[in-house]
Amino acid sequence: MNGKIYGDGAFRRESLQGSTIENTYAGALSFMRRRYTRDLTGVDVVVSGVPLDLATTFRPGARLGPAAIRAASVQLAELNLFPWGFDPFDDLAVIDYGDCWFDAHQPWTIRETIKQHALDIITNSNAKMLTFGGDHFITYPLLQAH
Known part of the structure; x- marks a missing residue:
């Protein structure tokens, strides 16, 4: 078309900055269509999920939160101009690190696994973390890591 890469920016995006237009209903569902990677080189913000709901009562399903947030975020990512009049990704290098893996059995x-997941990001980069849960339990090990 015009040399730009279209579709599946979560895997095909070349730069950590900038935005591309993708169809809301198609493609890999990374947060705001950011690149899925665990390479922390040059990253300003790391988005990560902790799909946990073992500490909820009568409300299981919080473990689906990270996936739901990613799916909902693609509607914002398709906008050519963000509601506030600028594209934050012009200035911030943001990646989707994926989810913290732990053995729910x-x-x-789990506490130590979440803490180590955050420590791996914090100690190996100067990036800030944006973490999606999950239930309220994830806060404690994240605070310990920070």
């Missing part, structure tokens, strides 16, 4: 290990 060994709940005694």
Whole structure:
């Protein structure tokens, strides 16, 4: 078309900055169509999910939060001009790091696993973390890591 890459920016995006237009109903659902990567080189903000809902009562389903936030965010990512009049991705290098993996069948290990997930990001970069849950329990190990 015009040399630009269209579609599946989560995997095909060349730069960590800038935005591309993608169809809302298609493609990989990364947060705001940012690149999925664990390479922290030059990153300003790391988006990560913690799909946990073991600490909820009568409301399971919070574990689906990170995926739902990513899916909902693509409607914002398709806008050519953000509602506030500028594209934050022109100035910020943002990646979607994916979700923290933990063994839900060994709940005694989850706190330390979440903490280590955050520490791996914090100690290996100067990036800020934006973490999606999950239930309220994820806050404690994230605070410990910070």
